[in-house]
Amino acid sequence: MKDSMIPAVRMAGHTQRGQCAKRMSILDAAADVFCRQGFAAASIDEIAAVACVSRQTIYNHYREKETLFVAVVEDVMNRANAMLFSVLSTFPDSADDLEDGLTAFAVRLNKNCICNHDGKFLRKLVQTEGERYPHLFESWRQQGPGKLTTALSALLARLAHSQALAIDDFDVAARQFVALANADLQMMTLFGGTPSNEELEKAARNAVRTFLKAYGNPKAEKAGGEPQLAAILG
Amino acid sequence: MKDSMIPAVRMAGHTQRGQCAKRMSILDAAADVFCRQGFAAASIDEIAAVACVSRQTIYNHYREKETLFVAVVEDVMNRANAMLFSVLSTFPDSADDLEDGLTAFAVRLNKNCICNHDGKFLRKLVQTEGERYPHLFESWRQQGPGKLTTALSALLARLAHSQALAIDDFDVAARQFVALANADLQMMTLFGGTPSNEELEKAARNAVRTFLKAYGNPKAEKAGGEPQLAAILG
DNA sequence: GTAAAACTAGACGCCATTGTCTAAACCGTC
Protein backbone atom coordinates (compact mmCIF):
# COMPACT_ATOMS: atom_id res chain seq x y z
CA MET A 1 0.00 0.00 0.00
CA LYS A 2 2.51 2.53 1.11
CA ASP A 3 5.07 1.56 -1.51
CA SER A 4 2.50 1.65 -4.28
CA MET A 5 2.02 5.37 -3.71
CA ILE A 6 5.46 6.39 -4.73
CA PRO A 7 6.18 5.11 -8.22
CA ALA A 8 3.05 6.49 -9.82
CA VAL A 9 5.36 9.08 -11.23
CA ARG A 10 8.46 7.29 -12.34
CA MET A 11 11.34 9.43 -11.13
CA ALA A 12 14.31 7.46 -12.37
CA GLY A 13 16.91 8.77 -10.02
CA HIS A 14 17.24 12.25 -11.40
CA THR A 15 15.11 14.82 -9.65
CA GLN A 16 12.83 16.46 -12.14
CA ARG A 17 10.18 18.81 -10.92
CA GLY A 18 6.85 19.29 -12.44
CA GLN A 19 5.56 15.91 -13.28
CA CYS A 20 3.11 15.97 -10.40
CA ALA A 21 1.30 19.08 -9.23
CA LYS A 22 1.48 18.04 -5.59
CA ARG A 23 5.19 17.41 -5.77
CA MET A 24 5.75 20.83 -7.28
CA SER A 25 3.61 22.49 -4.69
CA ILE A 26 5.48 20.73 -1.91
CA LEU A 27 8.86 21.64 -3.36
CA ASP A 28 7.91 25.29 -3.69
CA ALA A 29 6.48 25.49 -0.21
CA ALA A 30 9.44 23.68 1.29
CA ALA A 31 11.86 25.99 -0.49
CA ASP A 32 9.99 28.96 0.90
CA VAL A 33 9.95 27.70 4.47
CA PHE A 34 13.49 26.31 4.45
CA CYS A 35 14.70 29.59 3.05
CA ARG A 36 13.01 31.67 5.70
CA GLN A 37 13.57 29.43 8.71
CA GLY A 38 16.57 27.27 7.89
CA PHE A 39 16.55 23.52 8.07
CA ALA A 40 16.30 23.08 11.82
CA ALA A 41 13.60 25.64 12.50
CA ALA A 42 11.45 24.71 9.53
CA SER A 43 8.55 22.50 10.48
CA ILE A 44 6.91 19.94 8.25
CA ASP A 45 3.53 21.17 9.42
CA GLU A 46 4.24 24.67 8.20
CA ILE A 47 5.45 23.36 4.87
CA ALA A 48 2.28 21.32 4.56
CA ALA A 49 0.18 24.34 5.37
CA VAL A 50 1.95 26.53 2.82
CA ALA A 51 1.68 23.80 0.20
CA CYS A 52 -2.02 23.30 1.01
CA VAL A 53 -1.31 19.63 1.46
CA SER A 54 -1.61 17.24 4.34
CA ARG A 55 1.47 16.27 6.24
CA GLN A 56 1.07 12.64 5.29
CA THR A 57 1.29 13.54 1.62
CA ILE A 58 4.71 15.02 2.20
CA TYR A 59 5.85 11.85 3.88
CA ASN A 60 4.43 9.85 0.98
CA HIS A 61 6.63 11.70 -1.47
CA TYR A 62 9.71 12.22 0.69
CA ARG A 63 10.72 9.69 3.26
CA GLU A 64 11.82 12.20 5.86
CA LYS A 65 12.59 15.85 6.42
CA GLU A 66 16.16 15.52 5.23
CA THR A 67 15.07 13.82 1.99
CA LEU A 68 12.76 16.72 1.30
CA PHE A 69 15.48 19.20 2.05
CA VAL A 70 17.91 17.53 -0.34
CA ALA A 71 15.25 17.46 -3.05
CA VAL A 72 14.57 21.16 -2.56
CA VAL A 73 18.22 22.08 -2.78
CA GLU A 74 18.74 19.99 -5.90
CA ASP A 75 15.69 21.53 -7.50
CA VAL A 76 16.83 25.06 -6.83
CA MET A 77 20.34 24.19 -7.95
CA ASN A 78 19.09 22.84 -11.24
CA ARG A 79 17.02 25.95 -11.87
CA ALA A 80 19.89 28.23 -10.93
CA ASN A 81 22.36 26.38 -13.13
CA ALA A 82 20.01 26.46 -16.09
CA MET A 83 19.49 30.18 -15.59
CA LEU A 84 23.20 30.80 -15.33
CA PHE A 85 23.80 28.90 -18.55
CA SER A 86 21.12 30.93 -20.25
CA VAL A 87 22.57 34.22 -19.04
CA LEU A 88 26.10 33.24 -20.04
CA SER A 89 24.88 32.64 -23.58
CA THR A 90 24.03 36.34 -23.84
CA PHE A 91 27.60 37.51 -23.28
CA PRO A 92 28.51 39.98 -26.01
CA ASP A 93 30.62 38.36 -28.69
CA SER A 94 31.80 41.40 -30.58
CA ALA A 95 33.74 44.51 -29.70
CA ASP A 96 30.97 46.75 -30.95
CA ASP A 97 28.96 48.38 -28.21
CA LEU A 98 31.25 46.75 -25.71
CA GLU A 99 30.30 48.97 -22.81
CA ASP A 100 26.60 48.62 -23.41
CA GLY A 101 26.89 44.91 -24.10
CA LEU A 102 28.84 44.22 -20.96
CA THR A 103 26.53 46.43 -18.94
CA ALA A 104 23.45 44.61 -20.12
CA PHE A 105 25.17 41.33 -19.39
CA ALA A 106 26.06 42.46 -15.88
CA VAL A 107 22.48 43.50 -15.29
CA ARG A 108 21.21 40.09 -16.33
CA LEU A 109 23.83 38.35 -14.26
CA ASN A 110 22.87 40.24 -11.14
CA LYS A 111 19.16 40.19 -11.75
CA ASN A 112 18.73 36.55 -12.70
CA CYS A 113 21.60 34.73 -11.03
CA ILE A 114 22.98 36.57 -8.04
CA CYS A 115 20.41 38.93 -6.55
CA ASN A 116 17.43 36.78 -7.41
CA HIS A 117 15.60 34.50 -5.06
CA ASP A 118 17.39 31.28 -5.96
CA GLY A 119 20.79 32.87 -5.77
CA LYS A 120 20.21 34.32 -2.34
CA PHE A 121 18.68 31.04 -1.22
CA LEU A 122 21.67 28.98 -2.29
CA ARG A 123 24.24 31.31 -0.77
CA LYS A 124 22.27 31.34 2.43
CA LEU A 125 22.00 27.58 2.56
CA VAL A 126 25.59 26.89 1.68
CA GLN A 127 26.55 29.00 4.65
CA THR A 128 24.12 27.50 7.12
CA GLU A 129 24.02 23.87 6.05
CA GLY A 130 27.21 23.62 4.04
CA GLU A 131 29.12 21.91 6.81
CA ARG A 132 26.38 19.38 7.38
CA TYR A 133 25.99 18.46 3.71
CA PRO A 134 29.35 19.07 2.06
CA HIS A 135 28.71 16.83 -0.95
CA LEU A 136 25.30 18.39 -1.57
CA PHE A 137 26.59 21.86 -2.32
CA GLU A 138 29.86 20.77 -3.87
CA SER A 139 28.13 20.01 -7.15
CA TRP A 140 26.54 23.43 -7.11
CA ARG A 141 29.86 25.09 -6.48
CA GLN A 142 31.36 23.32 -9.47
CA GLN A 143 28.47 23.89 -11.84
CA GLY A 144 27.39 27.28 -10.49
CA PRO A 145 30.06 29.67 -9.26
CA GLY A 146 32.84 27.49 -10.62
CA LYS A 147 31.39 27.31 -14.09
CA LEU A 148 30.62 31.03 -14.02
CA THR A 149 34.25 32.04 -13.64
CA THR A 150 35.65 29.48 -16.08
CA ALA A 151 33.04 30.31 -18.71
CA LEU A 152 33.45 34.02 -18.19
CA SER A 153 37.19 33.60 -18.39
CA ALA A 154 36.83 31.95 -21.79
CA LEU A 155 34.42 34.61 -23.00
CA LEU A 156 36.78 37.37 -21.94
CA ALA A 157 39.58 35.55 -23.71
CA ARG A 158 37.54 35.63 -26.88
CA LEU A 159 37.10 39.37 -26.57
CA ALA A 160 40.77 39.82 -25.82
CA HIS A 161 41.65 37.76 -28.85
CA SER A 162 39.68 40.16 -31.01
CA GLN A 163 41.70 43.06 -29.55
CA ALA A 164 38.73 44.50 -27.68
CA LEU A 165 40.32 43.95 -24.27
CA ALA A 166 43.85 43.78 -22.91
CA ILE A 167 43.88 41.12 -20.22
CA ASP A 168 46.86 39.31 -18.80
CA ASP A 169 45.09 36.84 -16.49
CA PHE A 170 41.64 35.83 -17.68
CA ASP A 171 40.63 33.98 -14.52
CA VAL A 172 41.45 36.96 -12.37
CA ALA A 173 39.64 39.28 -14.76
CA ALA A 174 36.58 37.05 -14.71
CA ARG A 175 36.41 37.03 -10.93
CA GLN A 176 36.94 40.77 -10.88
CA PHE A 177 34.18 41.34 -13.37
CA VAL A 178 31.73 39.46 -11.16
CA ALA A 179 33.02 41.20 -8.05
CA LEU A 180 32.70 44.63 -9.64
CA ALA A 181 29.23 43.84 -10.89
CA ASN A 182 28.21 43.07 -7.32
CA ALA A 183 30.14 45.82 -5.65
CA ASP A 184 27.24 48.23 -5.28
CA LEU A 185 24.64 45.58 -4.49
CA GLN A 186 26.19 43.03 -2.20
CA MET A 187 25.37 44.86 0.99
CA MET A 188 21.77 45.28 -0.02
CA THR A 189 21.39 41.64 -0.95
CA LEU A 190 23.23 40.53 2.16
CA PHE A 191 20.69 42.40 4.23
CA GLY A 192 17.77 40.91 2.39
CA GLY A 193 16.92 43.72 0.01
CA THR A 194 16.21 43.38 -3.67
CA PRO A 195 17.65 46.01 -6.00
CA SER A 196 15.37 47.95 -8.30
CA ASN A 197 15.92 48.10 -12.03
CA GLU A 198 17.56 51.50 -11.75
CA GLU A 199 19.91 50.26 -9.08
CA LEU A 200 20.78 47.23 -11.19
CA GLU A 201 21.47 49.45 -14.16
CA LYS A 202 23.58 51.92 -12.25
CA ALA A 203 25.58 49.21 -10.50
CA ALA A 204 26.30 47.47 -13.79
CA ARG A 205 27.35 50.70 -15.44
CA ASN A 206 29.71 51.60 -12.61
CA ALA A 207 31.19 48.13 -12.73
CA VAL A 208 31.71 48.04 -16.48
CA ARG A 209 33.17 51.54 -16.62
CA THR A 210 35.81 50.58 -14.07
CA PHE A 211 36.38 47.21 -15.71
CA LEU A 212 36.98 48.85 -19.08
CA LYS A 213 39.21 51.52 -17.58
CA ALA A 214 41.34 48.68 -16.24
CA TYR A 215 41.10 46.24 -19.12
CA GLY A 216 39.87 48.20 -22.12
CA ASN A 217 42.30 48.09 -24.98
CA PRO A 218 43.57 51.67 -25.44
CA LYS A 219 43.95 51.15 -29.20
CA ALA A 220 40.31 50.14 -29.55
CA GLU A 221 38.75 52.94 -27.55
CA LYS A 222 40.79 55.98 -28.44
CA ALA A 223 37.77 58.18 -28.98
CA GLY A 224 35.65 56.73 -26.19
CA GLY A 225 32.70 54.42 -26.54
CA GLU A 226 29.73 56.71 -26.90
CA PRO A 227 30.85 58.99 -29.72
CA GLN A 228 31.89 55.95 -31.74
CA LEU A 229 28.48 54.45 -31.19
CA ALA A 230 26.75 57.68 -32.12
CA ALA A 231 28.79 57.91 -35.30
CA ILE A 232 27.84 54.40 -36.28
CA LEU A 233 24.16 54.89 -35.57
CA GLY A 234 23.98 58.33 -37.08
CA MET B 1 18.58 34.43 45.71
CA LYS B 2 18.30 34.25 41.97
CA ASP B 3 18.49 37.98 41.47
CA SER B 4 21.45 38.32 43.77
CA MET B 5 23.54 36.24 41.43
CA ILE B 6 23.45 38.66 38.58
CA PRO B 7 24.76 42.01 39.72
CA ALA B 8 27.99 40.73 41.27
CA VAL B 9 29.55 42.16 38.15
CA ARG B 10 27.90 45.44 37.53
CA MET B 11 27.19 45.54 33.83
CA ALA B 12 25.56 48.91 33.41
CA GLY B 13 23.65 48.29 30.25
CA HIS B 14 26.53 48.12 27.82
CA THR B 15 27.79 44.66 27.14
CA GLN B 16 31.43 44.40 28.01
CA ARG B 17 33.08 41.04 27.94
CA GLY B 18 35.84 39.91 30.13
CA GLN B 19 34.94 41.04 33.57
CA CYS B 20 33.99 37.53 34.61
CA ALA B 21 35.77 34.43 33.43
CA LYS B 22 32.59 32.37 33.31
CA ARG B 23 30.79 34.99 31.28
CA MET B 24 33.62 35.05 28.78
CA SER B 25 33.71 31.30 28.57
CA ILE B 26 29.97 31.19 27.98
CA LEU B 27 30.11 33.88 25.33
CA ASP B 28 32.90 32.12 23.47
CA ALA B 29 31.21 28.75 23.62
CA ALA B 30 27.89 30.19 22.58
CA ALA B 31 29.48 31.99 19.66
CA ASP B 32 31.06 28.73 18.57
CA VAL B 33 27.86 26.71 18.81
CA PHE B 34 25.58 29.39 17.36
CA CYS B 35 28.00 29.84 14.50
CA ARG B 36 28.11 26.15 13.67
CA GLN B 37 24.47 25.26 14.28
CA GLY B 38 22.52 28.46 13.90
CA PHE B 39 20.15 29.79 16.52
CA ALA B 40 17.42 27.19 16.27
CA ALA B 41 19.59 24.10 16.18
CA ALA B 42 21.97 25.26 18.86
CA SER B 43 21.20 23.71 22.22
CA ILE B 44 21.89 25.28 25.57
CA ASP B 45 23.20 21.96 26.80
CA GLU B 46 25.85 21.85 24.09
CA ILE B 47 26.87 25.42 24.84
CA ALA B 48 27.16 24.53 28.51
CA ALA B 49 29.28 21.50 27.67
CA VAL B 50 31.59 23.49 25.41
CA ALA B 51 31.90 26.22 28.02
CA CYS B 52 32.57 23.63 30.74
CA VAL B 53 29.79 25.18 32.74
CA SER B 54 26.49 23.94 34.07
CA ARG B 55 23.34 24.85 32.26
CA GLN B 56 22.01 26.70 35.27
CA THR B 57 24.99 29.02 35.21
CA ILE B 58 24.07 30.09 31.72
CA TYR B 59 20.55 30.86 32.86
CA ASN B 60 21.94 32.80 35.79
CA HIS B 61 23.82 35.10 33.45
CA TYR B 62 21.36 35.24 30.56
CA ARG B 63 17.66 35.04 31.14
CA GLU B 64 16.92 32.89 28.12
CA LYS B 65 18.38 31.55 24.91
CA GLU B 66 17.54 34.66 22.95
CA THR B 67 19.19 36.92 25.53
CA LEU B 68 22.35 34.89 25.22
CA PHE B 69 22.18 35.05 21.46
CA VAL B 70 21.83 38.81 21.44
CA ALA B 71 24.75 39.14 23.85
CA VAL B 72 26.90 36.95 21.63
CA VAL B 73 26.09 38.95 18.54
CA GLU B 74 26.77 42.26 20.26
CA ASP B 75 30.03 40.96 21.59
CA VAL B 76 31.21 39.80 18.18
CA MET B 77 29.99 43.03 16.62
CA ASN B 78 31.98 45.12 19.08
CA ARG B 79 35.12 43.12 18.42
CA ALA B 80 34.64 43.31 14.67
CA ASN B 81 33.99 47.05 14.72
CA ALA B 82 37.05 47.71 16.85
CA MET B 83 39.15 45.60 14.49
CA LEU B 84 37.77 47.43 11.46
CA PHE B 85 38.60 50.77 13.00
CA SER B 86 42.09 49.58 13.74
CA VAL B 87 42.62 48.34 10.20
CA LEU B 88 41.21 51.51 8.67
CA SER B 89 43.79 53.53 10.60
CA THR B 90 46.53 51.79 8.63
CA PHE B 91 45.34 53.07 5.26
CA PRO B 92 48.27 54.58 3.39
CA ASP B 93 48.25 58.35 3.60
CA SER B 94 50.85 59.21 1.03
CA ALA B 95 51.28 58.55 -2.67
CA ASP B 96 54.65 56.91 -2.12
CA ASP B 97 54.59 53.16 -2.41
CA LEU B 98 50.94 53.40 -3.30
CA GLU B 99 50.69 49.93 -4.78
CA ASP B 100 52.45 48.28 -1.88
CA GLY B 101 50.62 50.37 0.67
CA LEU B 102 47.22 49.59 -0.77
CA THR B 103 48.12 45.92 -1.14
CA ALA B 104 49.15 45.63 2.48
CA PHE B 105 45.97 47.39 3.48
CA ALA B 106 43.88 45.02 1.39
CA VAL B 107 45.61 42.06 2.99
CA ARG B 108 44.84 43.35 6.46
CA LEU B 109 41.27 44.13 5.49
CA ASN B 110 40.67 40.63 4.22
CA LYS B 111 42.62 38.87 6.90
CA ASN B 112 41.29 40.68 9.95
CA CYS B 113 37.86 41.93 8.95
CA ILE B 114 36.32 39.93 6.14
CA CYS B 115 37.79 36.44 5.94
CA ASN B 116 38.36 36.09 9.65
CA HIS B 117 36.17 34.20 12.04
CA ASP B 118 34.12 37.15 13.26
CA GLY B 119 33.49 38.45 9.77
CA LYS B 120 32.24 35.13 8.49
CA PHE B 121 30.17 34.68 11.62
CA LEU B 122 28.43 38.02 11.24
CA ARG B 123 27.70 37.59 7.54
CA LYS B 124 26.36 34.13 8.25
CA LEU B 125 24.14 35.34 11.06
CA VAL B 126 22.81 38.35 9.25
CA GLN B 127 21.63 36.03 6.51
CA THR B 128 20.07 33.42 8.75
CA GLU B 129 18.67 35.51 11.58
CA GLY B 130 18.55 38.93 9.97
CA GLU B 131 14.85 38.80 9.30
CA ARG B 132 14.09 37.73 12.85
CA TYR B 133 16.22 40.44 14.48
CA PRO B 134 16.30 43.36 12.09
CA HIS B 135 17.30 45.95 14.71
CA LEU B 136 20.07 43.76 16.06
CA PHE B 137 22.11 43.72 12.89
CA GLU B 138 21.17 47.18 11.73
CA SER B 139 23.68 48.73 14.10
CA TRP B 140 26.35 46.45 12.77
CA ARG B 141 25.52 47.36 9.21
CA GLN B 142 25.88 51.03 10.02
CA GLN B 143 29.05 50.76 12.04
CA GLY B 144 30.59 47.86 10.15
CA PRO B 145 30.06 47.67 6.39
CA GLY B 146 28.52 51.13 6.29
CA LYS B 147 31.40 52.76 8.09
CA LEU B 148 33.88 50.82 5.99
CA THR B 149 32.68 52.33 2.75
CA THR B 150 32.25 55.88 4.03
CA ALA B 151 35.64 55.85 5.74
CA LEU B 152 37.30 54.30 2.74
CA SER B 153 35.61 56.82 0.53
CA ALA B 154 37.11 59.65 2.59
CA LEU B 155 40.53 58.04 2.58
CA LEU B 156 40.45 57.64 -1.18
CA ALA B 157 39.38 61.26 -1.48
CA ARG B 158 42.46 62.27 0.47
CA LEU B 159 44.66 60.33 -1.93
CA ALA B 160 42.86 61.82 -4.90
CA HIS B 161 43.34 65.27 -3.46
CA SER B 162 47.08 64.68 -3.42
CA GLN B 163 46.94 63.75 -7.12
CA ALA B 164 47.79 60.11 -6.46
CA LEU B 165 44.46 58.86 -7.80
CA ALA B 166 41.93 60.05 -10.35
CA ILE B 167 38.50 59.20 -8.99
CA ASP B 168 35.18 60.66 -10.01
CA ASP B 169 32.89 58.94 -7.51
CA PHE B 170 34.57 58.13 -4.21
CA ASP B 171 31.75 56.01 -2.83
CA VAL B 172 31.69 53.82 -5.90
CA ALA B 173 35.47 53.54 -5.85
CA ALA B 174 35.42 52.55 -2.19
CA ARG B 175 32.90 49.78 -2.79
CA GLN B 176 34.84 48.63 -5.80
CA PHE B 177 38.06 48.50 -3.83
CA VAL B 178 36.47 46.23 -1.27
CA ALA B 179 34.84 44.13 -3.96
CA LEU B 180 38.09 43.73 -5.87
CA ALA B 181 39.96 42.86 -2.70
CA ASN B 182 37.49 40.04 -2.14
CA ALA B 183 37.16 38.93 -5.71
CA ASP B 184 39.57 36.01 -5.51
CA LEU B 185 38.56 34.94 -2.01
CA GLN B 186 34.82 35.23 -1.71
CA MET B 187 34.07 31.79 -3.07
CA MET B 188 36.53 30.19 -0.71
CA THR B 189 35.16 32.01 2.30
CA LEU B 190 31.59 31.34 1.22
CA PHE B 191 32.37 27.65 1.27
CA GLY B 192 33.98 27.77 4.66
CA GLY B 193 37.63 27.87 3.69
CA THR B 194 40.25 30.20 5.12
CA PRO B 195 42.80 31.67 2.73
CA SER B 196 46.49 31.20 3.36
CA ASN B 197 48.91 34.09 3.60
CA GLU B 198 50.05 33.55 0.04
CA GLU B 199 46.48 33.56 -1.21
CA LEU B 200 45.75 36.73 0.73
CA GLU B 201 48.80 38.38 -0.72
CA LYS B 202 48.07 37.34 -4.28
CA ALA B 203 44.42 38.35 -4.07
CA ALA B 204 45.32 41.75 -2.71
CA ARG B 205 47.94 42.31 -5.38
CA ASN B 206 45.54 41.36 -8.17
CA ALA B 207 42.94 43.69 -6.72
CA VAL B 208 45.22 46.67 -6.28
CA ARG B 209 46.76 46.27 -9.73
CA THR B 210 43.35 46.42 -11.32
CA PHE B 211 42.22 49.22 -9.04
CA LEU B 212 45.24 51.31 -9.95
CA LYS B 213 44.86 50.55 -13.63
CA ALA B 214 41.35 51.97 -13.35
CA TYR B 215 41.96 54.81 -10.93
CA GLY B 216 45.70 55.44 -10.90
CA ASN B 217 46.53 58.97 -11.94
CA PRO B 218 48.36 58.72 -15.26
CA LYS B 219 50.43 61.78 -14.47
CA ALA B 220 51.72 60.23 -11.26
CA GLU B 221 52.59 56.81 -12.62
CA LYS B 222 53.98 57.56 -16.07
CA ALA B 223 56.95 55.27 -15.53
CA GLY B 224 55.08 52.64 -13.56
CA GLY B 225 55.19 52.14 -9.80
CA GLU B 226 58.12 49.82 -9.30
CA PRO B 227 60.85 51.67 -11.17
CA GLN B 228 59.92 54.87 -9.36
CA LEU B 229 60.17 53.07 -6.06
CA ALA B 230 63.48 51.49 -7.03
CA ALA B 231 64.86 54.88 -8.01
CA ILE B 232 63.88 56.36 -4.69
CA LEU B 233 65.33 53.51 -2.70
CA GLY B 234 68.47 53.21 -4.83
C1' DG C 1 36.56 30.02 59.97
C1' DT C 2 32.34 31.45 58.56
C1' DA C 3 28.89 33.25 55.75
C1' DA C 4 27.37 34.77 51.43
C1' DA C 5 27.67 34.23 46.74
C1' DA C 6 28.32 31.36 42.79
C1' DC C 7 28.37 27.02 40.68
C1' DT C 8 27.02 22.04 39.76
C1' DA C 9 24.24 18.02 38.83
C1' DG C 10 20.16 16.26 38.12
C1' DA C 11 15.23 15.89 38.06
C1' DC C 12 11.05 17.89 36.43
C1' DG C 13 7.02 19.82 33.61
C1' DC C 14 6.03 21.67 29.40
C1' DC C 15 5.85 22.15 24.70
C1' DA C 16 6.92 21.58 19.76
C1' DT C 17 8.17 18.43 16.32
C1' DT C 18 8.98 14.19 13.91
C1' DG C 19 7.38 10.22 11.81
C1' DT C 20 3.69 6.46 11.98
C1' DC C 21 -0.84 4.79 11.75
C1' DT C 22 -5.81 4.55 10.70
C1' DA C 23 -10.22 5.45 8.88
C1' DA C 24 -12.51 8.10 5.79
C1' DA C 25 -12.87 10.78 1.56
C1' DC C 26 -11.56 11.86 -3.10
C1' DC C 27 -10.65 11.09 -8.10
C1' DG C 28 -9.75 9.18 -12.51
C1' DT C 29 -10.39 5.06 -15.40
C1' DC C 30 -12.42 1.18 -17.07
Added chain:
DNA sequence: GACGGTTTAGACAATGGCGTCTAGTTTTAC
Protein backbone atom coordinates in the same frame (compact mmCIF):
# COMPACT_ATOMS: atom_id res chain seq x y z
C1' DG D 1 -20.68 2.51 -10.50
C1' DA D 2 -16.78 -0.20 -8.94
C1' DC D 3 -12.04 -0.05 -7.97
C1' DG D 4 -7.15 1.12 -7.30
C1' DG D 5 -4.44 4.75 -6.26
C1' DT D 6 -4.04 9.05 -3.79
C1' DT D 7 -5.09 12.45 -0.35
C1' DT D 8 -6.82 14.06 4.14
C1' DA D 9 -7.49 14.86 9.06
C1' DG D 10 -6.46 13.55 13.26
C1' DA D 11 -4.66 10.63 16.87
C1' DC D 12 -0.48 8.69 18.63
C1' DA D 13 4.15 7.60 20.80
C1' DA D 14 8.76 9.07 21.00
C1' DT D 15 12.11 12.46 21.14
C1' DG D 16 14.48 16.41 22.51
C1' DG D 17 15.00 20.96 23.94
C1' DC D 18 13.77 24.91 27.06
C1' DG D 19 13.39 26.87 31.32
C1' DT D 20 12.59 25.98 36.46
C1' DC D 21 13.63 24.10 40.74
C1' DT D 22 16.17 21.91 44.49
C1' DA D 23 19.82 20.18 47.10
C1' DG D 24 24.45 19.98 47.60
C1' DT D 25 29.28 21.71 46.62
C1' DT D 26 32.81 25.04 45.66
C1' DT D 27 34.64 29.55 45.72
C1' DT D 28 35.18 34.16 47.49
C1' DA D 29 35.26 37.82 50.93
C1' DC D 30 35.79 39.35 55.38
